[in-house]
Amino acid sequence: MSTKTLTTAVLGSPVPPLTPHAISVCLPTWKDNIDYGEGDKRVVDSLVTGYPRFFIHRSIKKLASICEQKFGVSGEQCLLFPTSTVAKHCRAFIIQQAAKDNVHFQVRITQLLLHSDSKDRGNCTPSSKLGTELHIVLFPADKFQYAKLFWGHTGTGISSRYAEYFLSLLPEETAPASPAIYTKPRSAHRYYSVREKRQSPATTPCDALSDDHSTYFEERYGRNLSHDAATFAKRALRRRIAGVLLHDGPAVQDSVGSANSELQPSKRGPGVTEDDVYLFPSGMAAIWNAHQTVSAVRPAAKSVGFGWLYVDSLKILAKWGPGYHFFGFGNEEDIDALEALLEAESEKNPGCSPIMCLIAEFPSNPLLRSPNIRRLRDLADKYEFPIIIDDTVGNFLNVEVMPYADIVVSSLTKVFSGDANVMGGSLVVNPQGRYYRALKDQLSSAYEDIYYGEDAIYLERNSRDFERRVRVIDENAEAVCDFLQSRSRAGGAIKHVFYPKWTTRENYEQCRKRGSDGISTGGFGGLLSLTFHSEAASRAFFDSLPINKGPSLGTNFSLACPYAVMAHFTELKWAAGYGVELGLVRISVGMESKEDLLGRLKIATEAAEAAV
Structure with missing residues (x-):
């Protein structure tokens, strides 16, 4: 090909x-x-789209423009959220962050509700409320930078599908004629309330899903997505994540979300059920909510970021709560330093937990380092603090971190979905953890299901062959890394290959999935990073690499980015101090043929060597 x-x-x-x-x-x-x-x-100006937490989709911008013209005053701008609770969090964050800069201004919240004719739609809505209500946070347009931080850090804004559905309920004068990603927003909108509902493209009633083997839910129901379809999809997702489905995959997709599906004890850990799994609209939303949940049940104290964390995870620790301690290398020396800190804080305040919680990735992005998770668990038990582990890069088919964590968070946007067309995140509470009851009680009272039904339907369908795709990607990535490692050892342009097979492997093996016979069943994942002996070699490699280039990872197709440039452009020197060099290139390996991938990597490697 x-x-x-x-x-x-x-x-x-x-x-x-x-x-x-x-x-x-x-x-x-x-x-x-x-x-x-x-x-x-x-x-x-060339960006048609972008990663949803950093680039506001044009459908959302179009809907926001309508809301600004209806509700805004004096040049206000707005962001849109699915519930009042999230909107209030946004307002509080904007006010707090602006106050740190000694800047004060009004932030308002209003809401817009649309009600369709129940005779036309019956119960056919993507969810009981989501999609027909908006909670609008209004602020001065020149203060947008504060609001955008909340949108990016928490990942709790409405999705592009949410916006398009809401727009479809508006009268013809305001609704988009085609997918908004390919259209420019109009400059004026004359109507903001629904006087007459337009006929939807599809009017199929909310019938049973069991006969729908070969057609997408969204193709069958069009805009009239069934509330039952969303419920089915979310239940299937929670079971798939909990590892309790006795049978899973495309052949049995009609039953995985049904009430009478065959279940088994969890593959994730003793006692885990679908009720321990909570869904969110993004991986960062899961992390933010995990931190919020722990904050609500634990005494106020600094948190610990252990090992290199994704940039927004650190921002959450910095901007919500009393702050954090950062151990960015995540090695044994850092564990020694952490232990010393815990002991000193305990002596200073006897009877109090020295930290609120610890957050780590397994392995880390982009350096693929795995912390000694057993030592961290021992410290957590001794000094009484919960551990939150992000297993996105390893993924729960390859690694089993639940025994060492109180909460496991995952970005379902990545390899769990694979198709790169929907966002999602999950939070799983460990039933064996010492804080389980407190965390569950807090989630029972505070959790809001803000995951839009149509997004859940896409994600459920994408994830049906999750296991098959992971095995192909793992095998491809290992072959690619073996090739790159051989070129590095030969003294070429490549300085270092970061990959769990060689990077802190002994720690990775502690959590690597194994069968009942003790033989490893988990692979090393699909992510790797490279550093080079010169910036010129990095540039030549990246520019010559004939695969897709852009943000994200875990896609079914291979995808590369210059990670430090993309994620830490304003703090390159600081990042380099922890090994995330300016010239680092991160590659997420996809499902292309192994021979084809190796051929592509050879082209780029030869270009880098020529540059050296």
């Missing part, structure tokens, strides 16, 4: 191509990524 058929090379275009709700965007050259970090007009 030719390279051109598998890659997108048009700056700013969706990745995957022609995908209205794509979660990645094409940034094909090193210079494009640099210019993106600098906010260069050439790049910014």
Whole structure:
């Protein structure tokens, strides 16, 4: 298969191509990524889409424009949220962050409710409320930077599908004629209330789902997505994540979310059930809610970020609560330092837990380092604090971190979905953890299901062959890394290959999935990173690499990015101090043929060696 058929090379275009709700965007050259970090007009104006927490989809912008014209005053701008609770969190955050800069202004919340004719739609809504109500946070347009931080850090804003559904309920004068990602927002809107509901593209009643073997839910129901379909999808997702389905996969997709599905004891850990799994609209929403939940049941104290954490995870620790201690290498020396800190704090305040919680990734992104999770668990038991583990990069088919964690969070946007067309996240509470009852009680009282039903339906369908895809990706990634490691050892342009097979492997093996016979069943995952002996080699490798280039990971297709440039452009020196060098290239390996992938990597490696 030719390279051109598998890659997108048009700056700013969706990745995957022609995908209205794509979660990645094409940034094909090193210079494009640099210019993106600098906010260069050439790049910014070319973006058709982007990663949803950093780029507000055009459907959401269109809907926000309507709300601003209806409710805004004096040049106000707005962001849109699914519930009043989330909107209030946003308002409090904006006010708090602005006050730190000695800036004060009004932040208002209002809501917009749309009610369709029940005779036309029956119970056919994507969820009982979501999709027909908006909670609108209004603020001065020149203070947008504060609001955008909340949108990006928490991942709790409405999704693009949510916006398009809401827009479809508006009268013809305000509704989009085609998917908004390909249209420009109109400059004026004359009507904001529903006087007459337009006929939906599909009017299929909410009948049983069991006969729907080969057609997407959304194709069958069109805009009239059944509340039952969303409930079915979410139940299937929670069971799949909990590891309690006796049978799973495309062949039995009609039963995995039904009330009488065959279940088994969890593969994730003793006692885990679907009721211990909570769904969120993004991985960051799961992390933010995990931190919020722990904050509500634990005495106020600093948290610990152990090992290199994703940038927004650190921002959550910094901006909610009393702050954090950071042990960015995540090695044995850092555990020694953590233990010393815990002992000192305990002596200073006897009878009090020295920290509120510890958050770690297993393994970390992008350095693929795995912490000594057993030592961390021993410290948590001794000094009485909960552990939150993000297993997104390893994924729960490859690693089993539940025995060492009180909460496990995952970005379902990544390999669990694979198709790069929907966001999602999960939080799983460990029933064997010492804080289980307190965490469950808090979630029972505070959890809101804000995961939009249509997004859940897409994610459920994407994840049906999760296990098969993971095995292919693991095998491909190991072959790619073996090749790159051989070139590195030969003294070429590659300085280091970061991959769990060689990076802190002894720690990775502690949690690697094994069968009843003790033989490893889990792979090393699909993510790897490379550093080079010169920046010129990094640029040559990246620019010559004939695969998709853009943010995100865990996609069914291979995807690369210059990670430090993309994630830490304003703090490159600080990141480099922890090993995340300017020239680091991160590659998420996909499902292309192994021979094809190796051929592509050879092209890029030879270009890097020529540059050296």
